[in-house]
Amino acid sequence: MIRPPPSLGLLDRVFRVLFPGVLFFLLNGCSSISYYSQLASGQLQLLRAREPVSSVIADPARDQKLRAHLTQSQKARTFASQHLHLPDNQSYRLYADIGRPYVVWNVFVTPEFSLTPVNHCFPIAGCVAYRGYYSQSAARGEAALQRLQGMDVSIGGVEAYSTLGWFNDPIMSSMMGWGDERLATLIFHELAHQRFYVQDDTEINESFATFVEQEGTRQWRASRHLPPDDNAQARQRARFIELVLDTRIRLEKLYAMALPPEQMRQRKAAQFERLRSEYRQLRDSQWAGDKRYDAWINAPMNNARLLPFGLYDQWVPAFAALFRQEQGDWLKFYAAVAKLGKLPAGERKAALQALANPPN
Known part of the structure; x- marks a missing residue:
């Protein structure tokens, strides 16, 4: 087994030291100890499973298909920082074999006659319309309890997620079924969350990351002299x-x-x-x-x-218009997006609507 470099081991130790205090802070919101314990345990297991992608690629004993896939992923990862000006850190330069098809299972809940989700609020991510579980059986258990209360419930498996830069996120084995380009688009998307994130505004966060993913992929293809995707799918x-x-x-x-x-x-x-x-x-x-x-x-x-439909692309046209307005300059675009993010929610939405629907 490859020993993680000192920086990874240090991060694990810091996580273990900080966890009791973080848990105490979270539980002040009257959330269950068992739920946050499984979140902390699941994240810690993921941190411990990481190893440098370079070590996997260099190991002839590892699966050749995996090594080839990871080799291509690192080209996209370098492109993300050098050309898209996304964070230049160890995220997606690490690999973790998690031994399951999904890293977490999200449980979505609504009342029987409403499309308003039951939201859950967290100190880092803000309020989101689901609860995540590292165990499928735990997610099913929560779903069963909610159904007994007459709620509408859905469970969705998630192959990857972002910790918003709090940790160095790895490429996970759950992502290895994707083609090289799909994996590249995910790297662009998740690194975009590290570049910009507004608490309690899923629509703007996901739309921004989706635009970066789409435009980044277009530029990634052009850099390799590939024809534009016809986007039929x-x-x-x-x-x-x-x-x-x-x-x-x-x-x-x-x-x-x-x-x-x-x-x-x-x-x-x-x-x-x-x-x-x-x-x-x-x-x-x-x-x-x-x-x-x-x-x-x-x-x-x-x-x-x-619930998940519409969240990922509602404001993509607005961000595309802003990118054109900044003449395709990524750094100027990010600066303009940051200004948008600082506006009060109502003003932010109005600004996005104006970008998406300019006056004739």
């Missing part, structure tokens, strides 16, 4: 998201009505069936029967399953 995904968001709008109107619970349930179910019907018509008429979204659409449906 991206257009298909955008159309699918549009269907889901339209369903959300209809459900919000429905939930605003003062209807008896049983009638509300019937109309709610009808909206989900309409979504399925519209999807199948689109799939068969325009996508040549492509079934990439069939598994999702055919699974049991509820409010909580709709």
Whole structure:
């Protein structure tokens, strides 16, 4: 086993020393000891599993496919810092074999007749619309408890996440099923979170990171003299998201009505069936029967399953307009984004709307 370099071991020791105080601070918010204990334990296990990517690549005993994949990832990682001006640290220059398909499982919860998520607030990340669990069984247990209380619940596996620069995030084995370019886009996306993050504003955080991912990938391809991606899959995904968001709008109107619970349930179910019907018509008429979204659409449906949609791209057009306004200069763009982030929430949203929808 390769011994981690001193900096990694030091970080582990610091984490162990600080954890009791951090836990005490978190528990002042009346959160459960068991939940935060599993978060700390899971993160510590991940930190201990890290090893330098360079060591894996240099080890002939390691899987050749893994070594080749990691070699390509490091080219993208260097491009991220040198050309996209993203943080130049040890994040994604480390590798961790976590031995499972997902690093965490997120549990999303909403009331039966509402699309407003049950939020959970954390000192570093702010308020988010889910709780993360390093154990799938723990996530299922939490989901079962919420269902017993009459809530709509969804569980989603996550292959990677960012600690926002608090730790050096590794490339994880859960990410190794992706192609070289998909892995590069994720590195751009997650490093963007380290460059800019606003507490309690998921839409701006994810839209910013998605824009950096998309523009960064375009420039990454150009640097390797590859033709632009025709974005057929991206257009298909955008159309699918549009269907889901339209369903959300209809459900919000429905939930605003003062209807008896049983009638509300019937109309709610009808909206989900309409979504399925519209999807199948689109799939068969325009996508040549492509079934990439069939598994999702055919699974049991509820409010909580709709929560993640729209969060990652709502303000992408606004950031694209700002990037053009700054003439494609990454440093000027980041400075302008930082100014946006300092505005009060209402002013920030108004500024983004003005960027996305300039007057004619």
